[in-house]
Amino acid sequence: MLSQTTRKLLSSSKNLLAFSAGVDSTALLFILREHNITFDIAIVDYGLREQSKTEVAYAQNLATTYGFECFVKQAPKITANFEAKAHEMRYVFFEELISSRNYDNLLTAHHLGDRLEWMLMQFCKGAGTVELCGMQESEQREGYRLLRPLLSCDKEELLAYLHKNKIKYFLDASNSDENYKRNSFRKKYAQPLLREYKSGIKKSFEYLEADSAALIEPREILQKNRLACFQKSNSRSNIYYIDKYLKSIGHIITAKERELLREHTTFIIGRKFVVTQVADYICIAPFMQNDKLTKEFKEQMRLLKIEPKLRGYLATDLEAVAFLSLLLV
Numbered sequence: 001m002l003s004q005t006t007r008k009l010l011s012s013s014k015n016l017l018a019f020s021a022g023v024d025s026t027a028l029l030f031i032l033r034e035h036n037i038t039f040d041i042a043i044v045d046y047g048l049r050e051q052s053k054t055e056v057a058y059a060q061n062l063a064t065t066y067g068f069e070c071f072v073k074q075a076p077k078i079t080a081n082f083e084a085k086a087h088e089m090r091y092v093f094f095e096e097l098i099s100s101r102n103y104d105n106l107l108t109a110h111h112l113g114d115r116l117e118w119m120l121m122q123f124c125k126g127a128g129t130v131e132l133c134g135m136q137e138s139e140q141r142e143g144y145r146l147l148r149p150l151l152s153c154d155k156e157e158l159l160a161y162l163h164k165n166k167i168k169y170f171l172d173a174s175n176s177d178e179n180y181k182r183n184s185f186r187k188k189y190a191q192p193l194l195r196e197y198k199s200g201i202k203k204s205f206e207y208l209e210a211d212s213a214a215l216i217e218p219r220e221i222l223q224k225n226r227l228a229c230f231q232k233s234n235s236r237s238n239i240y241y242i243d244k245y246l247k248s249i250g251h252i253i254t255a256k257e258r259e260l261l262r263e264h265t266t267f268i269i270g271r272k273f274v275v276t277q278v279a280d281y282i283c284i285a286p287f288m289q290n291d292k293l294t295k296e297f298k299e300q301m302r303l304l305k306i307e308p309k310l311r312g313y314l315a316t317d318l319e320a321v322a323f324l325s326l327l328l329v
Contacts, residue, residue, distance in 0.1 A: 010035075015040070023169050024158055031161070041070050046086060095143070103144060110148040112151065227283065265307075287312070301314070
């Protein structure tokens with residue numbers, strides 16, 4: 001089920017598997033073992049179900065049996081917006097492990113059904129080709145690579161693999177709760193479509209990826225501390241790289257923000273980040289207000305034609321100023 005490219009990459013890297021003891025991550029764990037790929041696992045216990053304790057114990061038992069490390073996060077109680085908060089908490093945990101233990105890759109068990117659900121939700125919110133195939137097998141993030149090795153596999157294939165090999169797994173009852181939007185899309189739309197049109201859906205994602213690659217002009221995102229810059233292109237490409245960079249540092253831009261980015265050369269995202277054009281570059285940095293800029297600094301910014309909303313951050317980071325000055329020469 002793993003492509004040759006993925007196997008080669010994982011065999012030469014240090015890998016962390018996001019584990020839940022469910023169908024998908026359990027299948028991926030044993031598939032990785034089949035290919036003699038080394039990895040450790042990380043699991044989050046949200047404390048919402050009695051079964052979660054058993055799932056954690058199963059994860060720890062697998063680690064003892066097969067000789068890898070199992071990291072456990074006991075999550076604090078989440079009182080509102082559970083899906084978003086849980087996702088954020090999960091990735092903070094994973095990224096702390098990646099940073100402290102020098103993992104190269106984070107592996108998740110997203111599969112074809114997950115990809116279709118994502119596409120359908122994006123389509124219903126308003127999306128173009130790039131957004132519709134946004135869930136990629138390989139995605140570079142800040143300090144690590146996010147890999148989804150099972151993205152072309154259907155859940156039924158994973159279940160068949162587990163049953164054939166008599167591998168234990170757990171079913172999370174909350175995955176059937178249609179109060180969560182994703183579960184609703186899965187049950188009403190994604191699962192029926194996959195049952196009828198799986199081969200066509202796989203082929204469509206191949207076409208979407210090719211179309212997306214043709215739409216987006218290649219750009220390297222250059223960074224100095226918390227300043228990121230890339231050479232500007234067409235509006236479609238610009239927004240793609242803005243979204244890609246912000247996602248890599250844990251911030252997701254909204255559909256409305258995408259629209260406003262098309263209309264403005266300078267825009268503040270979520271009161272946290274400033275995105276602005278400087279000469280031939282798009283620059284992204286933390287948004288900071290600073291009313292105590294020196295006269296010399298203001299003159300330097302004026303000569304470089306730096307948008308005032310970017311100056312607050314640059315005043316705190318002289319290395320970024322020097323980097324940007326060299327870039328603009």
